Amino acid sequence: MTVDRATPAEGARLRRPRWRDPRLLVGLVLVLASVAGVVALLTAAQRTQTYWAAARDLAPGSPVDAAAFVPAEAQLGDVAGLYLSTDRPAPAGQVVGAVVRRGELVPAGVMAPVDPARRRPVGVALAEPLPTGVGVGDRVDVWAAAPKKDGRGHQPPERLAAGVEIAERSEEAGGLGGTATTRLQLMADEELLPRLLDAKTSDARITVVPALGEG
Template sequence: MTTDTRSTDTQGAARLRKPSWKDPRLLIGVLLVLASTAGVVALLASQDRTSDVYSARQDIAVGTALSPEDLVVVPVRLGDSIGAYLPVSEGIPENAVLTRLVTEGELVPAAAVGTADDLDRKPVGLSVEDPLPTGTAAGDRVDVWVSLRTDTNSYDEPRLLLEAAEVSELTVDESALGASASTLVQVLVDDEAMPELLDALSNDARIAVVLDPGAGS
C-alpha cells in the first residue's frame, strides 16, 4: 500500500501556518486578554480610592445626639465595605442618635445610627460610693444589686436586679474626697426592667454595682 506524501505534507503545512489577524480564534484571545487586564486595573483603582467617613472624636454614649463636635472626618480605603460606615458625603442624619457605644477613634457604623425611637435600652444614672475597679469604662458590663428599705427603716437582703447591664458612661465626683467620694454610673436598662429599678431608686433602696468582667465575652 502507498501513502500520498503530498497530501500529508499539505496537511502539516496547514497546521504550522501562522494564524491570520482575521482568524476568529486570535481575535477572541486578544479580547479576553484585554478584558482581564481592564478588570485588574479597575480592581486596583477601586482599592486605592479613598472615601471620607466619620470617626468618633471621643467615646460617644448610647442615646447621644450626633453633632459635628463629636466627629472627625477620616479618609479611608474600605473598598466594598464603605457602605457599612457613616459617610461624610451624606452628612449627619437629622435627629440622629447612637444606638450603641462608639469608642474614641472608631469609625461610626451606619448600623449604630438611628433615632430615639430605635433605642431598646435607656441610660439610668446610679450613684455608687464603693469605687469600681481601676480601668472600668464605658462598654463594660456590671451587675446591679438592690436592697429594698423596710417599714422599720432597715434593708432587705440584697438581690440581683440587673445582670450584665452595659455601662454607657462613668463620672467620678471630683469634688468629694475620701470615704465620701462617689461615682455616677450610667447603665443601659431595657423597658421591661425599668419600672422596678425606678421604684427602687424612688424608695431610697441601697444600690450596689459590681463589675461583671466575663459577661461581654
C-alpha cells in the first residue's frame, strides 16, 4: 500500500502564516497607514473655517458697525488669507472701499480705518496702466471721461481732483492673454467722493496721472 506524504518543502508552503510572522505584521502596518492617510486627506478637504460675511449690501465709502457682519463657514484652501477670518473681531468703525454684496465673504483688503481728515477709500479700475514706481502713498490727479449719450465712445476727460492719495494698488491679470487691470484705493474727501462714485456708476473711463510736486 502506498501512502502519499507531503515533502518538508510542500508542508512549509501549505502552512498558514502565523500572526507573529514579520511579513504579516509589515503588511498590516502598511494597510493601517494607508487607511489613516486617506482619512486624514478627507478630513482636511472637508475642514471649514469661519469668515466674516456681509449681513447687507455694503457700499463703497460707507462706515460700518458690527451689525454689518455675520459669520459664515467656508473652505477656501490656498486663498483663505484673502478674506477676513473671525479669528479677529469684526472691523466695526471702519469704512468699505468696494462693493460687498449681502452674503459675500469680506475681502481682507476692502476695509480701512476712518481717516483723520474724514477721507474715505474708494476703489477704482483704471483705463490706462500706471507709470512704474507709482504706488501706495503717492498722489495723483484723477480724470474721468464720461460715455457719450449715443454710446459711441467717450467725451473729453475732465479732471475730478488733484493730489489724491493712493491707499492701495493691485494688479488683476486679464483673461486669455488680455491686458492686466490696475485697481486703486483712492482716499477721497467729501468733495471728491460723490463725483468719483458718479463716475464709477456711469461707466466713465477713469485715468490717474502723477501729481506734479506731490509725493
